[in-house]
Amino acid sequence: DAGVIQSPRHEVTEMGQEVTLRCKPISGHDYLFWYRQTMMRGLELLIYFNNNVPIDDSGMPEDRFSAKMPNASFSTLKIQPSEPRDSAVYFCASSLALFSGQEQFFGPGTRLTVL
């Protein structure tokens, strides 16, 4: 398996533009997670899905952020409109759910810069 795949790897956009980040989890994994990493706050969980259903989106910072998982092999995180403070590295991760604390496998991340 190629692991968790994220695209694009880098995104530079202007304030006010829509940004869509994409993720392909590892085949067979039940859970998918979106994280944001910043210097100030470290790794923050934004939202996670179980079997394509959003379970907890309490980490989504504002209504400008939305996430979907239309099928087991694809998820998107959208920011509309984007703002400079959204600049960060966004990670997608997936895991099985055999037991509590099952390790999560992370993608390489998307570095977002909003000018």
Add this chain to the structure above:
Amino acid sequence: DQQVKQNSPSLSVQEGRISILNCDYTNSMFDYFLWYKKYPAEGPTFLISISSIKDKNEDGRFTVFLNKSAKHLSLHIVPSQPGDSAVYFCAASVDNAGNMLTFGGGTRLMVKP
């Protein structure tokens, strides 16, 4: 309010010596703890974990210690190698919480040759 804290943002150690990375948590419901390592431009990768029923887990040069009464865990790397230079994240989970992990802010380890 951060439930998992890594109070040292950075640590510098000489090659061959021991590296000790610390992590504190506040939620007594956490029952499983993990350490992840992250290199620049890569996603975090799982390193080692420990269940709350144990107080120590060892894997080669890496050992994690858990002190439940103090709500504290630590990662020991012995001997430290330059390739260990990375950011280390501590994470914790609650049973039956959908495998959700709460991460600390990370500690940047620099191992000098």
